[in-house]
Amino acid sequence: MVTKTAQKPAAPRRDRARTERTILDAVARLILRDGLSGVGINALAREAGIDKVLIYRYFGDLDGVYRAYAEHGDFWWSVDDIIGTEKAASLAGALKSGFRRHAAEMRKRPVTLAVIGAETANRTPLVIALEEVRERRALELMDAVFARYGAPAHVDLPALTAILGAAIDYLAARARQIRVYGGVEIKTDKDWERLFTTVDAMIDGAFSTAGKPAQRKRKP
Amino acid sequence: MVTKTAQKPAAPRRDRARTERTILDAVARLILRDGLSGVGINALAREAGIDKVLIYRYFGDLDGVYRAYAEHGDFWWSVDDIIGTEKAASLAGALKSGFRRHAAEMRKRPVTLAVIGAETANRTPLVIALEEVRERRALELMDAVFARYGAPAHVDLPALTAILGAAIDYLAARARQIRVYGGVEIKTDKDWERLFTTVDAMIDGAFSTAGKPAQRKRKP
DNA sequence: GGTTTTTGTCACCATGTGGTGACATATAGG
DNA sequence: CCTATATGTCACCACATGGTGACAAAAACC
Numbered sequence: 001m002v003t004k005t006a007q008k009p010a011a012p013r014r015d016r017a018r019t020e021r022t023i024l025d026a027v028a029r030l031i032l033r034d035g036l037s038g039v040g041i042n043a044l045a046r047e048a049g050i051d052k053v054l055i056y057r058y059f060g061d062l063d064g065v066y067r068a069y070a071e072h073g074d075f076w077w078s079v080d081d082i083i084g085t086e087k088a089a090s091l092a093g094a095l096k097s098g099f100r101r102h103a104a105e106m107r108k109r110p111v112t113l114a115v116i117g118a119e120t121a122n123r124t125p126l127v128i129a130l131e132e133v134r135e136r137r138a139l140e141l142m143d144a145v146f147a148r149y150g151a152p153a154h155v156d157l158p159a160l161t162a163i164l165g166a167a168i169d170y171l172a173a174r175a176r177q178i179r180v181y182g183g184v185e186i187k188t189d190k191d192w193e194r195l196f197t198t199v200d201a202m203i204d205g206a207f208s209t210a211g212k213p214a215q216r217k218r219k220p
Numbered sequence: 221m222v223t224k225t226a227q228k229p230a231a232p233r234r235d236r237a238r239t240e241r242t243i244l245d246a247v248a249r250l251i252l253r254d255g256l257s258g259v260g261i262n263a264l265a266r267e268a269g270i271d272k273v274l275i276y277r278y279f280g281d282l283d284g285v286y287r288a289y290a291e292h293g294d295f296w297w298s299v300d301d302i303i304g305t306e307k308a309a310s311l312a313g314a315l316k317s318g319f320r321r322h323a324a325e326m327r328k329r330p331v332t333l334a335v336i337g338a339e340t341a342n343r344t345p346l347v348i349a350l351e352e353v354r355e356r357r358a359l360e361l362m363d364a365v366f367a368r369y370g371a372p373a374h375v376d377l378p379a380l381t382a383i384l385g386a387a388i389d390y391l392a393a394r395a396r397q398i399r400v401y402g403g404v405e406i407k408t409d410k411d412w413e414r415l416f417t418t419v420d421a422m423i424d425g426a427f428s429t430a431g432k433p434a435q436r437k438r439k440p
Numbered sequence: 441g442g443t444t445t446t447t448g449t450c451a452c453c454a455t456g457t458g459g460t461g462a463c464a465t466a467t468a469g470g
Numbered sequence: 471c472c473t474a475t476a477t478g479t480c481a482c483c484a485c486a487t488g489g490t491g492a493c494a495a496a497a498a499c500c
Binding site: 233234260261262263272273276282 | 456457458459460461465466467
Binding site: 180 | 255256257334337338339340341342343351354355358359362375376378379380381382383384385386387389390391393394396397398400401402403404406414415417418419421422423424425426427428
C-alpha cells in the first residue's frame with residue numbers, strides 16, 4: 001500500500017513514494033513503447049532512471065509492480081461508466097450506447113489496449129486483472145440489464161455481448177498497429193462510427209428477427 | 221527453396237533437406253509450447269537438436285525461418301475452403317456457413333491461433349503473412365459475394381465481416397488459454413455452436429432490418 | 441547529541457542471448 | 471582416386487538478463 005504523504009517537503013532527494021511513482025510511470029511508458037514483454041527489471045530501472053534494487057525492495061517482484069500499477073485508477077474504468085445512469089428507451093438502445101461507451105473508454109487508454117493486445121502472450125498480473133474486470137463487468141452488465149429491461153425474448157444476450165465485445169476489444173487493440181482490418185479502416189472516430197452503425201444494425205436485427213423463424217432450420 | 225529429393229537413401233546422416241524439416245518442425249513445437257516470443261536462435265537450435273549455425277546457414281535469419289514456415293501448407297488455408305463451391309440459397313446463408321467454416325479451419329490449427337494471439341506483440345514475418353492472407357481473403361470474399369449475389373441492399377458487408385471475423389479470430393485465439401469470455405464458454409464445439417446461433421441471428425437481423433428504419437435517427 | 445532505520449549506489453554473479461570464426465569429415469564432382 | 475564443396479561440431483565473443491550482497495549517506499527516532 002502506497003503511503004501518500006500529504007505534505008510536500010520542497011524537493012526531498014530521498015522519498016520512497018516519489019520513486020515509486022517514478023517507477024510506475026516508467027512502466028506505462030515502457031509498455032507503450034516496447035509492449036508488455038519489453039518490461040523487465042533492467043529495462044524498467046533504466047527507463048525510470050533508478051537502481052533496479054529499489055524495484056525489488058519496494059515491489060518485491062515484477063509482478064508486484066504490475067499489481068501496483070493495476071490499482072492505478074486510469075488503467076481501467078468502472079462499470080457505471082459503461083452502463084450509464086439514464087434508462088434507455090429499449091434494451092437494444094441501452095446495448096448500443098453501452099458498446100459505444102465501452103469502445104470510447106478503451107480507445108482512450110493506450111496502455112490498456114497494449115495489455116489487451118499482449119494478453120495471449122504474457123500472462124502477467126496486469127493481464128489477469130483485465131480479465132477479471134472483464135468477467136465482472138459482464139456479470140454486472142447482465143444483472144443490471146435484466147433488472148431494468150427484463151430478460152430479452154429470444155436473444156442470447158451473453159453470447160451477443162461476448163461476440164461484439166470481443167470484436168471491439170480486438171479491433172481497438174489492433175488499431176494501434178494496423179490501419180485496416182479485413183478491408184475496413186479502424187483508425188479514426190469516423191471509422192469507428194461506421195463500425196458502430198453496423199453493430200447497431202446487428203443488435204436491432206438480432207432482437208427483431210429473434211421471434212420469427214427466418215430460417216426453418218432447427219435440428220436436422 | 222527446399223530441394224525435395226524424391227529418393228530416400230536409407231538414413232543419410234548429412235541431409236540438408238532433412239535438417240531443414242527438423243528445424244521447421246521444432247519451430248511449430250516451440251510456438252505451441254512457449255509462444256511466438258519463445259522462438260529464438262538458441263532455443264530453436266536446442267529444441268531441434270541441431271547446431272544453431274545451421275539455422276543461419278540454411279535460413280540466414282530467424283525471419284528466414286519464419287518465411288519458410290509460412291510457406292508450409294498447413295499454416296493457413298485457401299480462400300476456396302471458406303467460400304465453398306456450392307451456391308447458398310441467399311447471401312446471408314453463404315455468410316453464415318462461411319463464418320462457421322472459417323472458425324473450424326482456425327480452431328484446427330493451434331500454431332496459427334498462437335500466432336494470431338501474438339500478432340500484437342511480435343511483428344514477425346509469420347504475423348505479417350497472416351495479416352496479408354486475411355486482407356487478401358477479405359477482398360476475394362467481397363468480390364466473390366458480389367459476383368454471386370449482387371451487392372446487398374443496405375448492409376455494410378465489409379464492416380459486418382470485419383466485426384464478426386475479428387470476434388471469431390480473437391475468441392478462437394483466446395480459447396487456447398481461457399475457458400470463458402464475458403461469461404460465455406468458448407472451449408468445446410457445443411460452446412461454439414451456441415455462439416454461431418447468435419451470429420446467425422445477427423446476420424439475419426442485419427439483412428432483414430436494414431431496409432426498415434427501426435430507429436428514426438439519422439443525423440442529429 | 442547519538443543511534444537505528446531507510447533510501448540510494450555500486451559491484452558482482454550465473455545464465456541466456458544473438459552472432460561469428462575455425463575446424464573436421466562426409467558427400468559429390470572430376 | 472583425388473579434390474572441392476557441403477554438412478555438421480565446437481569454441482568463443484560481447485552483451486543483456488534476473489538476482490544478491492555490501493556499503494555510504496540521509497532521515498527518523500530516542
